[in-house]
Amino acid sequence: MVGDIIEKLIIWLLPLPPLLSFFLIILFTNRKKALSHRIAIGAAGLSWLGSMFVFVRALGIEEFGKTVIESTVNWLPTGNTWFQVGVLIDPLSTVSVFFVAWTVLMIFIYSIGYHNFGQPAGDHDIMGLPPHGATVQDTKGQKHKVMSVEPMYARFFAFISLFAFGMFTLVVSNNLLTLFVGWEIMGLCSYLLIGFWYGKPSARDAAVKAFMTTRIGDVVMLLGIAFLYSETGTLSFREIFRPEALRALVGKITPVFGLSAAGLIGLLLFIGVVGKSAQWPLHVWLPDAMEGPTPVSAMIHAATMVSAGVYVVLRMFPLITADFSGHELTPTMSVIAFIGAFTAILAATIAVAHNDIKRVLAYSTISQLGFMIAALGIGAYVAAAFHLITHAFFKALLFLGSGSVIHGMEHGVLHTGDHLDPNDMFNMGGLRKKMPVTFWTFLIGGLALSGFPLLTAGFWSKDEILADAFGHGRLVLFITLAVAAFLTAFYTMRQITLTFLGQPRTKAAKHAHETPWTMTVPLIILAVFAVSYGWVGIPENFPVIGGIVPNWFHEFVGGTLAERPEPLPFNIVPLLTSLAVALGGLFFGWVVYREVKSPQQDNLQISLLKNKYYFDEAYNFLFVKPASWIAEKFSYLFLDRTVIDGILHAFARTALSLGHIFRNYFDKPVVNGLVGDGTAAVVKASGSGLRRIQAGRIQYYMAVSLAVFGALAVLYYFLLA
Amino acid sequence: MSIPLSWFLILSAALFCIGLFGVLARKNAIAILLGIELMLNAVNINLVAFWRYLDPAQMAGQVFVIIVFAVAAAEVAVGLALIISVYRRRNTVVADEIDMMKW
Amino acid sequence: MTPVQIVFILCAVLILGSALMVVSTRKLIHAALWLIVTLFGVAILYAILEAGFLAVVQVAVYIGAIAILFIFAVMLTRRELRDKSPQLRKNWGAAALLGLLAFAGLAFLVTSQPGVGRTAAAMPDGLDTVQALGKSLVSPQAYLLPFEVVSVLLLAALIGAVYIAFTRKS
Numbered sequence: 005m006v007g008d009i010i011e012k013l014i015i016w017l018l019p020l021p022p023l024l025s026f027f028l029i030i031l032f033t034n035r036k037k038a039l040s041h042r043i044a045i046g047a048a049g050l051s052w053l054g055s056m057f058v059f060v061r062a063l064g065i066e067e068f069g070k071t072v073i074e075s076t077v078n079w080l081p082t083g084n085t086w087f088q089v090g091v092l093i094d095p096l097s098t099v100s101v102f103f104v105a106w107t108v109l110m111i112f113i114y115s116i117g118y119h120n121f122g123q124p125a126g127d128h129d130i131m132g133l134p135p136h137g138a139t140v141q142d143t144k145g146q147k148h149k150v151m152s153v154e155p156m157y158a159r160f161f162a163f164i165s166l167f168a169f170g171m172f173t174l175v176v177s178n179n180l181l182t183l184f185v186g187w188e189i190m191g192l193c194s195y196l197l198i199g200f201w202y203g204k205p206s207a208r209d210a211a212v213k214a215f216m217t218t219r220i221g222d223v224v225m226l227l228g229i230a231f232l233y234s235e236t237g238t239l240s241f242r243e244i245f246r247p248e249a250l251r252a253l254v255g256k257i258t259p260v261f262g263l264s265a266a267g268l269i270g271l272l273l274f275i276g277v278v279g280k281s282a283q284w285p286l287h288v289w290l291p292d293a294m295e296g297p298t299p300v301s302a303m304i305h306a307a308t309m310v311s312a313g314v315y316v317v318l319r320m321f322p323l324i325t326a327d328f329s330g331h332e333l334t335p336t337m338s339v340i341a342f343i344g345a346f347t348a349i350l351a352a353t354i355a356v357a358h359n360d361i362k363r364v365l366a367y368s369t370i371s372q373l374g375f376m377i378a379a380l381g382i383g384a385y386v387a388a389a390f391h392l393i394t395h396a397f398f399k400a401l402l403f404l405g406s407g408s409v410i411h412g413m414e415h416g417v418l419h420t421g422d423h424l425d426p427n428d429m430f431n432m433g434g435l436r437k438k439m440p441v442t443f444w445t446f447l448i449g450g451l452a453l454s455g456f457p458l459l460t461a462g463f464w465s466k467d468e469i470l471a472d473a474f475g476h477g478r479l480v481l482f483i484t485l486a487v488a489a490f491l492t493a494f495y496t497m498r499q500i501t502l503t504f505l506g507q508p509r510t511k512a513a514k515h516a517h518e519t520p521w522t523m524t525v526p527l528i529i530l531a532v533f534a535v536s537y538g539w540v541g542i543p544e545n546f547p548v549i550g551g552i553v554p555n556w557f558h559e560f561v562g563g564t565l566a567e568r569p570e571p572l573p574f575n576i577v578p579l580l581t582s583l584a585v586a587l588g589g590l591f592f593g594w595v596v597y598r599e600v601k602s603p604q605q606d607n608l609q610i611s612l613l614k615n616k617y618y619f620d621e622a623y624n625f626l627f628v629k630p631a632s633w634i635a636e637k638f639s640y641l642f643l644d645r646t647v648i649d650g651i652l653h654a655f656a657r658t659a660l661s662l663g664h665i666f667r668n669y670f671d672k673p674v675v676n677g678l679v680g681d682g683t684a685a686v687v688k689a690s691g692s693g694l695r696r697i698q699a700g701r702i703q704y705y706m707a708v709s710l711a712v713f714g715a716l717a718v719l720y721y722f723l724l725a
Numbered sequence: 726m727s728i729p730l731s732w733f734l735i736l737s738a739a740l741f742c743i744g745l746f747g748v749l750a751r752k753n754a755i756a757i758l759l760g761i762e763l764m765l766n767a768v769n770i771n772l773v774a775f776w777r778y779l780d781p782a783q784m785a786g787q788v789f790v791i792i793v794f795a796v797a798a799a800e801v802a803v804g805l806a807l808i809i810s811v812y813r814r815r816n817t818v819v820a821d822e823i824d825m826m827k828w
Numbered sequence: 829m830t831p832v833q834i835v836f837i838l839c840a841v842l843i844l845g846s847a848l849m850v851v852s853t854r855k856l857i858h859a860a861l862w863l864i865v866t867l868f869g870v871a872i873l874y875a876i877l878e879a880g881f882l883a884v885v886q887v888a889v890y891i892g893a894i895a896i897l898f899i900f901a902v903m904l905t906r907r908e909l910r911d912k913s914p915q916l917r918k919n920w921g922a923a924a925l926l927g928l929l930a931f932a933g934l935a936f937l938v939t940s941q942p943g944v945g946r947t948a949a950a951m952p953d954g955l956d957t958v959q960a961l962g963k964s965l966v967s968p969q970a971y972l973l974p975f976e977v978v979s980v981l982l983l984a985a986l987i988g989a990v991y992i993a994f995t996r997k998s
Contacts (some may be wrong), residue, residue, distance in 0.1 A: 700824030703757065703917065707749050710926060714933065726948040727830045728876075734938040736840050736873075740847055742931040747851035749923035750916050755856060755901055759863055762894065763847055766870050769882075777877045778948045782955060784964040788971045790882055791961075794889055795978045799985030801894050805901040806989035812905045813995065821917065 011061055012075040014054045015091045018101070019172035019186075021047035022108075022165040029162035040158035041116050044165050048112045051172060055105035062098040069095050069563025074178055074242065088240060092178030095564045096318055096389065099557075100175045103393045106533065107307040107400045108168045110526035114404050115164065115299045117522030118411065119154035126152030132203030134297075137418040149418040151411070160200065164303065167193035171308045175315070180229050180239040183316070187225075187280065190309045191218050197304060198296040210292035217289040221279020228272025235265050241319060245566070250326040267336040270324035273316065274340055281313030281373045284347040288620055290370055294362040298407030301362060306369050306399035314376045314392050321385055322565065328383060341381025345484045348374030350617070352491035356498065357613035359603060360427045361406045364499050368453065369399055371488060375469055378481060384472035385569055389561050390541045391465035397537060398452035398462055401530035405446035408519045408527065409503060412439050416512030424512060429499065430603055434508040438516045443504045445527040450500050452534045454493035455586040458549075461538030463586065468543065471578040486581050493589025501597040509601060545574040726777070733774035741767035754808045754818045758801060765797045836876060843869035854915050856906075860898045867891045878951060881958045 025047035033039045062068060076090030093101070124138040129152055138152040154160065167190055174186030199211030233239055235256065236249055243249065253266040260268055277283070282290035282305075293305055304310070317324065317340070328334050333341065348371045355367035372395050379388035412435065413426035424431050436443040452462035466489060473482040508514040518524065541557035544550050555571065562568045600606050615621075699705075740763055747760025769790050776786025812818050846865035853859050867890045874883035917923070938944060951957075964970035 698827050700827030701821050702823075703749050703820055707919075707923065707926065710745070710749075710930070714926075714929065717933070726832060726876075726878075728833055728836050729945045729947060731939055731944045732833075732836065732840075733873075733877075734944065735935055736843070738931055738934040738938060739844055741934070742927040743844065743847040743851060745930055746920075746923050746927035749926060750920035751851065752915055752917055753856055755898065755905065756851070756859060756915065759850055759859055759898065762863060762890075762898075763850065763866065766867065766890075769886075770870060770873060773874055773877050773879050773882060777879065778946070781878075781949075781957070782952050782960075784957075784960050784970070787879060787882060787957070787961050788964055788974070790879075791885070791965070792974060792978050794885060795982055798889060798894055799982055801897055802989045803985050803992070805897055806993035809901060809904055810992045818905045818907075 007061075008073075011058065011073060012091070015058055015073065015093055015176055016075065018051055018054045018058070018091075018176055019169045021050040022168035022172065025165040026162050026169065029158050029165065034158045034162075037121060037153070037157045040161050041112075041121065044161035045109075045112050045116075047165060048109045048168060051168065052105040052109045055101045058093055059098055059102050062093055062095070063560075067563070068098075068560070069565075069568075072242070076178065076240070085237075087181075088179070089182050090178045090240070091176045092241060093176065095561045096315075097175055099389070099393055099561060100315060101172075103396045104171055104175055104308060107396055107530070108171070108303065110530055111299050111303045111307070111400065111404070112161070112164065112168075114302075114407070114523050114526045115160065115297075117520045118297065118299055118407055119157050119160060120151045121153060121157065121522075123151050123153045126155070129155050130203065131155045132201060134201050134204075149421075151415060151418060156200070160197075160297070160299075163193055163196050163200070164299070167197065167304065167309075171312065174312055178240055178242065180232070180241075183319070184226070184229060187276075187312060187316075188222065190304070190312060191215065191222065191280075194218070194293070194304050194309055197300040198293045200296055200300065204295065206292075207295040210289075210295040214289040214293050217286050218279040221276040221286055224272050225276025225279075228269050228276065231265070231272065232269045235269075245322040247566070250322060253323070254327040261335065263335060264327055266323055266326040267334055270320060270326075270336040271339060273320055274324070274336065274343075277313035277316055277377070278343060279313075280316075281310045281377065282370050283313075283343050283374060283377060284350055285619070287347060287351065287370050288616075288623060291363050291366045291616070294360070294366050298362070298403060298410065301366070302400045302403035302407070305366065306403050307396040310369060310373055311392055311396055314373060314380070314388065317377065317380045318385065318389055318392070321380065324380075325383055330383070333382065337381050337383065339381075341378050341478070341481060344374045344377030344379070344381050345481050345488075346374070347371070348378060348488040349484055349491070350374075352488045352495070354613050354616050355495045356491060356608050357610055359429050360425075361409060361429050361432075361499065361503060362403070362427060364429075364495060365399070365402055365406060368402075368492065368495070371492060372399070372453070375466065375485060375488070378485060379469045379472065382473060382476060382478050382481060384469060384476075385565060386558050386562050387465065387468035387472050390557055391469055394452065394461035394465040394534070394537055397530055398449045398460075398534040401445060401449035401527060401534050402453065404523070404527055404530065405442055405449060408439065408442040408523050409435060409446070409516075411519050411523070412442070412516035413512055415517060416510075416515035419515045420511045422510065422512050424510060426512070429502040430601075431510045432503045432508070432513050433506045433510075433601075434504070434513060435516055436504040438508075438513075439518045441518060441524045441527065445524075445531040446504065447500060448531045448534055450496045451590075452538075454496045454590055455489060455582060456590070457583055457586065459535060461534055461536070463582070464538035464541050466586075467579060467582045468541070470582050471543075471572060471575065474578040474581075475572040475575055482578070482581075486585050489582070490585035490589045493586050494593045497590045497593025498597045501594055502600070505594075506598060506601075543574070544571055547574070550574075730774060730778045733770060733778075737767040737770040737774070739767075740764075740770065752819050752821065754811075754820045754823070755805070757820060758804050758808075761804075762797065762801065765793060769793055832876065836873075839869055839872050839876070842866075843873070852916075856902045856915075857899065860895060860902055863898065864891055864895045867895060879957065881961055 022044075025044045028043050029040045033043060058073075062073070065071060065073075073093040074090060076088040078086035079089045080087035120135065124140060126135045126138045129135045129138075135152040135154050137149040139147050139149050141147050170186045170189030170193060172186075173189065174183050177183045177186065195211045195215040198214050199207050201207045229239065232244070235253060236244055238244060250266065253269070254264050256265040257263075258265055258268045263271065279286045290305055290310070294301055296304075324336055324340070325334075328337060351367045351371035351374065355364050355371065358364050358367065372391070376388045376391050376395070379391065409432065410426050413432060416422075417424065417426055448460065452460035455463045455466040457463045470482060470485060470489070473479075473485060508516075539553065541555060542550055542553060543558070544555050558571060559568075597606075603609055612618075744760045744763030744765075744767060747763060748757050751757055751760065772786050772790050772793070776783075776790075808818060811823055815823065817823065843866055846862045846869065849862040850859050850866060853862065867886060871883045871886040871891075874880075874886055965975045966972055
């Protein structure tokens, strides 16, 4: 009993340490770098401890999924009832909490090294721009440039702490409202962190673009939440997913395209996910978001925030599939599957033509999220959840690895004094000798991404998605995803070949060296997960090795749903396809690109792909320019200046003319003239008349006073006495 | 004393009115003061007559008269000093010409 | 007609006649001298009224000091030509009328009082008026305070007169 209470308390407290860290750093320790990162990492560590505790406890619970750990409080009085908020640990949130805690902690530790803690302050570093290096003199009197510490060091940790708070809140919440709160906090932190180097105009624009684009999704999602609340009167997951509630939602038909209420709500919520997880058509913000520092890209745009979108679809899966019988896809699910598959292949094609190491990974993220969304669209719940978690680990690994590479390149740039883009892969080459730890971990991550068989986690999760697609007969989807998987392996190997293999192509690459332990240790730890996490989800009926270890993941996470999904019978076709596309893509990528030394030799630098199918230009033309025009011409010039100011000026003129009338026709003639001057004139006239009495001659006075006195005396005597 | 009281009173009234005429009708400022002296003497006669005829044992009447003497003396002294001062300034003792305190 | 009454009538004629001369004579110095005669007549009247001290004080203070003061003032403000012009203002008729009316009113008032025609009772025996007057002037229960105040008044008048009439030799 006491254990239960402590357990629930710990779940409530999971999001708290990062939040406290945020406030402490912002309010008190903003100037102190070491103290700030210690507070942040301490907080992340505390949340990690709590998460591991919850994870271990949850593992031991029988029939976890039917029984969950839930704790609620009454929060908002709503008429006769209370709106309750609370925390929920069921299988899905258990595994989510696990990967969130690990990736957050690793990225926090990585950030210490990434922002060059311990290095001297830069020569002319200013807050708001990336650090540019410091000149140091060594003992021989020789000057050379080294990397300098980030001026806004503490602020970064504050922001990522706030972000961690948002993600933990989202994962542990038991209702859509606090989930949405966490969702929005992460959106805010995304804006703050993409625009971290606010001195760069490109970073500022990217931050606004990210926020605006996800906002479109968020508004629609809020509509969905409101509609759901009005239909069911609750936002708590366990209550919505009761069979009676779901039946009611399915039964009600809405006027929108004839969808059922469940389908419509699912669609609206999914549109929010499209924004947050950067699916087509709202994918445009994620590549630009690479303007932020690499830990931000890793955390927000690989491991956690974009995963939050997929997490929401996983959470609302019972609602989305409420009227799904197993054969014909419902309209909502069709939309989801289509968008997921389309995005997967679209992004994969763009990724092969980009040269910036982070851009490639960004498009790769979009593509992989498309995989997960497509899987959910066809009802492959466990496969999607599995891929979500493995992807979080290896994508975070890849991003952190790319950050390490960029750091090495920047060191080379400072050393040689060359002015080249440290992110451009065509400036790299041969880094495997200079940065071995980075190379091996990046390779493991890349192989996991490509789905290298057996040894990497990506293989197991991707294979499950393909198997599920094939097994349920979704052949178009299967082929699309297979092609996308091929392209994935291809561009990943392209990336590895250009960056690490071969010979250094520039002097900067020649002078690169390995990054400090704060950056490499997280890479190693994440690499361990990227390899081993796959082995918890080996399907039971896999040839040879299936069945040696039970498919823990399937059993555990499958228990979240009311009906545990059955594992599919084994089919050789998806397995062979998986092997073919993965190995084939890797092979081709290596073969083609080991000869390519410059962009001119690269045959895939197609301008359509390099310009991302011109989506940005289209949106600019369709939406941004009209909005600017409306703001300028309509709202400002017409409404504000002409109409509103016109009314105000009319009022002013009326008041002025009224004042003029009052002054000239009432105040001056009547009040001044009649009352004021008139009284004065009367007094003056009477005074000038009466003054002649005072003649100054005493005898005159005496005579007059005697006469008056006599008269009065006579009066007195005859009238009164 | 066989003189009726009314004789004294009428005498003092007449003296008073002569003095009044002098005050109102004379040009010279000193002549005005002379008229005032006559009026004061008439008052004194009245007082002494009343003292003698009503209650000679009570000294209030005579005391009053003595005080009137003193006041008259003071007034004449100050008044003449004023007239002399005005005479030095404006070279006139005609009351009608001393009319500066007017409009 | 008792002898006292005859004396009174003569005295009254003296007083009123000289008073009329005071207010009507042209030469101011004559007016001052006629004033002396009037004052002397009033002193006789005091004597008739058995106020001997007052009669003496009248002569000493009024005639001896005040009238002399008038004469000095006349001398100090004498102008050769002015003595020739008429000494009565233009409205002396109205003033005379006023005076007559005043006299008529006062006379009427006086004679309308009851008991105004009575004669005086004899002086009480043993009443030494001078001594009684002296005692009353210096005894605190009687008229010491007015006496002292009057002396202050005389002091103030003295200082004031000196100050007003003072000439600064510039």
